[in-house]
Every structure is written in C-alpha cells, then in structure tokens.
Amino acid sequence: MATLIALALGAAAPISAARAADYPTRPVTVVVPYAPGGQTDAFARIMAEALRESLGQPVIVDNKPGAGTMIGSEYVARAAPDGYTILVATPGVVVAPFFTDRSKDVINRGGLKVASVAVEEVLYRHPAIREAAVVAIPHPALGEDVAACVVAREGATLDVEDLSAFCARSLADYARPRRWLVIDELPKNPMGKVLKKELRQRLAATAP
Structure with a gap:
C-alpha cells in the first residue's frame, strides 16, 4: 500500500x-x-x-x-x-x-473552516468504521455544523459516545461532529462517488 x-x-x-x-x-x-x-x-x-x-x-x-x-x-x-x-x-x-474538498463540503462553523475530508480521515482510523462521510448541517447560531454519517464493519457496533470521544483525541473542538447518522451503506452514484446531498437530506429528515 x-x-x-x-x-x-x-x-x-x-x-x-x-x-x-x-x-x-x-x-x-x-x-x-x-x-x-x-x-x-x-x-x-x-x-x-x-x-x-x-x-x-x-x-x-x-x-x-x-x-x-x-x-x-x-x-x-x-x-x-x-x-x-x-x-x-x-x-x-x-x-x-x-485536505481540499469541494467548496460545498468545506464546513463553515461560525467562521471556522472545517474540511470534511480531514474529519473523515480521523473517522477511518476507528477500527469499527467501514465507511464515513462528513457533511454540513444547518445551525441556528453558527450557520453550519459538522455531521458524520458512518457505516460499521461487519460484526461491529458503533456507539455515538465512543465515536465522539475518539474524535476528541484527534480533532479540535470546532471540527468534531455534533450529529451522527449510523447507516447500513453510504449512498453512491454508479461511479462510486458518495452522494453527500442525499446524506444531508437524510440528516434533515431526522433532525431533532
């Protein structure tokens, strides 16, 4: 490799x-x-x-x-x-x-820029995560916040508190995901690209 x-x-x-x-x-x-x-x-x-x-x-x-x-x-x-x-x-x-990303995937959290792929790199180091995608979600005060969509490896279980603690060891506070979505598969187009727009829609549909 x-x-x-x-x-x-x-x-x-x-x-x-x-x-x-x-x-x-x-x-x-x-x-x-x-x-x-x-x-x-x-x-x-x-x-x-x-x-x-x-x-x-x-x-x-x-x-x-x-x-x-x-x-x-x-x-x-x-x-x-x-x-x-x-x-x-x-x-x-x-x-x-x-890590550069498309401008719509650079999250602006209260004026602090978060490259989504940089957060994804941290998530991929977690032994129980098979796939991860990070997107922006609306925030009433900050404008945008960080959300993570994750897929577990076969036989593994993902615990949101554990994932949050894992991220806290490697990411600044403003870059840590505040919302989590555990799903079976990441949506992709025929070329294998993750459909982040669809993930944002799923997060919006499940917003508290």
Missing part, C-alpha cells in the same frame, strides 16, 4: 488504507508560506520527495512568501476541488495537513 505521511504538531499519522488508493489520481501540493531557500522550504522539499516516492506521482512545492501560516484552511477552501494540499508552517514543528 502506498503510504502518505501527514504530520500534525510533529506527530506522524499514516493515511488510512481506505483513502490511500485515491491519492495517486489526485494532485498533491505542499504549500510553503516563505521564499525558496530557507529552512522551512528545505524541510518541505525533503517531505515532498518522500511523498513522491510513496505515491509514485508528482508533488508540487508551492512557495507563497508573505502569506503567513494563517494561509491554511483559507487556502484550501479556494484550492482545486480534486487536490490534496499540505501546509508547511515551520520545519519539523508544525506541518498541518489540510
């Missing part, structure tokens, strides 16, 4: 096998908010070379001097919807993985 290494606060986290197969067909960009030649740039290029070897595909290092480390989620929200973007903030200390 081709392994893509994402680093967050200096800790390595291998991407789940369920999603790793998607990456060879998706562009990968490593964003550096500084000019070429510095320590952060050198670190990013070493990381990019490791990704090239793991993925067997080109990895672009995109220098954006002056952008600052706050480029993160805002950059991803504007990135190509089929891309995979990593922000290198400082060498070896913070390499923040931001």
